[in-house]
Amino acid sequence: MKRREFVRLGVGTAVGGAAGAIPLAHAQSGAFPNKPIKIMVGFAAGGVTDLVVRALAEAAATTLKQRVVVENKPGAGGVFPSQQLQTSPADGYTLGLVVQSVYRLPYIMDIKWNPATDLDYVLRLTGFTWGIVVPAKSPIKTFSDYIAYAKAHPGELSYATSGAATTQHLTMEQISRQAGVTLNHVPFKGTAEAIPALLGGHVMSMADASTWGPYVDAGEMRLLVVWSEKRIPKYPNIPTLKELGINLVQTSPWGLAAPKGTPPQVIKTLHDGFRAAMDAKVFKDILAKYDMEPQYLNGEAYKAFAAEQIVRESEILKSLGFKRGGA
Template sequence: MHSTPDFRRRRLSVLLAACSLAGMVGALAPVAARAEAAPWPNRPIEMIVAYAPGGGTDLIARLLARHLEKELGATIVVQNKPGAGGAIGFAELARAAPDGYTVGFINTPNLLTIPIERKTTFTWKSYDLIGNLVDDPGAFTVSQSSNIDSLATLVKYAKANPGAVTVGTTGVGSDDHLAMLLFEKASGVKMTHVGYKGAGEVRGALTGQQITIGAINVGEALAYQKGGTPLKFLGQMGAARAVLAPNVSTFREQGYNIELASLRGLAAPKGLPEPVRKKLVAALAKVVADPQFKQQADAMFAPLRYLDPAAYAAELERGEAGFRQLWKEMPWQEK
């Protein structure tokens, strides 16, 4: 059977169209492959902070974000997810995709105590640890106008007025809350707990004279003082006097064997691709070693204590064991 000229022309057109389409697909294939293999990071990174703006974690997170942006070559957006003593932010970080585009701060003891006191969707093992940055001792502070000027005068007043002393903290199970309970036990007084979403809110309540005591970490309190907040220290909970506050005596020096601090470190959802994890770890280590970063952290009174992922994990494991034992002896959950 012979084909007609019209049939041959139509067949030729179909063949030419097919060749053209194949050429387009061939040309697009390398582009798609290049997009798929684009090196991390190639879009903005979210940094979750589990507390309200204005607290110590929020301040160091925003400073760190600026420095990490230079190291990683990507925009980093700080997102505050406060509430439930940090549990809301910790849970959101744990369930995020482990692709390197979500990182966040994890804080002790809340990260360790919350899963002990109630059922959660996270533990400290839900994350790939990037490294710890800050180790900030707890402290008791009061308004500058307060007649209370030491732990001794606090005890005297609290014994004379059971339950009248209100203590603002960043939530149930926080280092501040545990310090209050330990102090009650050691001194034989009864105080009233008031939880907030972050240290910034505690500061506001203290300056507004809505609470008697602000349980605020040393670095945070010093930053607030520098910013003009009229508060004074009653004591701090480090093992020794803080370098940033050498004139503030420890609880131990005043006769109360209480030592508590807040570790603040960077983590990501468990399961990061190894090249991404290594890049994040290396970038954080480089930032912490940068003299400019150290100077800026000192200026905001952030007591730096860098721990690499292995050392950080060991510290969290020890802390968890200690808080589990404390829970057996003195459950801190409020009724």
């Protein structure tokens, strides 16, 4: 066949040739998704958030029929993904994990975007089971011991979190105020750094999501109290804050968002794919491992939830005396 016949049939005679670009462009403009999807997670690899999202990504690779990769961007209380979505392409291939800390940004940083209106919410996934743990060898046996020690040693009892102005940090501030004690906050970039610090004796306690579960089960950590509405079935002897006179409940739900302006049909495809992935065994198993439960909301309801949380976080920050720029 002559070259013009190859061209007429849309077959290139050289890699990258003009004739070959036609079928390539056609393939790239196919139905969404036709290339890997990235989820940015604002915590270090190995923490409970990272592990849960990786299980979701594994399941979503099947439901979306495309590879889903996790990219860790730790630090700043998990808000980096939401910030980076402000400049990411609105094509559905870059998603971010939205955590409770994001709703505080308008009050602690000088940002030019609004978490309620400048993200396209895909779906809410789950929420944390929070608690306070100490090393198993600690002389502190109960939450009452914890508060008693703090009263006897003002400012000495240290606790680790995954960052300043995170949910753990602010909740611990509320706890300390209600209990009338002063604690020593030691922020890390993520749970994966905080756990070795606790086990190594560099901090006296840790406030975090149930990534401590396996360590409690193995006898390496002692769980003192949980922040949920009710006791956890797995640890029926561990009281809630409310039972001990601290009027607080904290679960801080989180989920996925895309850059503002992502096409509605793309959002729907993402929603449906990840919603189906939530029913996969690998995802249900990881939630059960860390005593978490699904807290699903569709994108519209999740956006309304975000707006409500921004108001709530403002009230909490003001009550604790936080000012713009951080603690």
